[in-house]
Amino acid sequence: MPEEDQPDPYSVALLLDFDGTLVEIADHPGRVVIPEDIRSAINSLHKATDGALAVISGRPIAELDAFLSPLRLPLAGVHGLEIRGPDGRLQTHDYEHAALDRLIEAARIFERGRSGLLVETKPGSVAFHYRQAPALEPDVRAFAAEMARSTPGAQLMHGKMVAELRLGDRNKAHAVDHLMELPPFAGRQPWFFGDDVTDEDAFERVNHMGGRTFKIGPGDSEAAGRFADTAAFHRWLVSMARACADANDMQGGHQTKGGNRGGLGEHAPSHNLGSMK
């Protein structure tokens, strides 16, 4: 890995997508599992960066908390509609609740008799998962497009085996903007990691901010860097966390600039931080 691809925990903010990035894609949204070494690496890197690590996901914050427990991290949920900053304060962007009720009602009717279709309802959003019935894709896309046309303020997004209708005019770029204005994120270089088309808004924004962007897996992307798959990203994340822990041990776990980060010391070489392969 080139030296410039090795983050210095003192100066970067790590922004991580959840599905396909921190967890492997599963056949059902409720069946994802966060590997213990990844939970532990996230915890170490959250400390090493003085708290400048956040998860930015399409899932609601309550679900992310449940999967990540006992970690309690800065989070952006439902593609930026919900944000919980480092101080623990939750902010929710407004949307028309009556419009969501109408979307849910129509979705439930559409779902009837379509075996394998999963309708997921979230604050400000309805998602139609067809992973268990891929033949439904054209039908789902046509229905979701029609609902988007007939619902003022609805945005249609296509993710991995899912079509999603969102209200509230937010996307992951807004989440990046919001978090990067807050300490300890402010003033750091954002590094964003994601696997899906729903991460593209954030890739563009982070590129524009002079940050680093990494796409996980195949597919066209605005991201400048790439990991072959989720497993490759996990190896890199774990090696980076280990390097931070080793650097901290070398310092005897002493207080470093900004507190006891459990991270690399001010003068530690950045090439300790592992490889992307």
Ligand SMILES: O=P(O)(O)OC[C@H]1O[C@H](O[C@H]2O[C@H](CO)[C@@H](O)[C@H](O)[C@H]2O)[C@H](O)[C@@H](O)[C@@H]1O
């Ligand atoms: O922004 P993310 O953290 O990547 O979340 C995107 C969506 O992830 C979930 O759906 C996806 O993952 C499921 C589990 O692996 C998979 O079964 C599904 O096909 C994928 O689309 C989640 O259910 C959605 O709410 C998120 O928006």
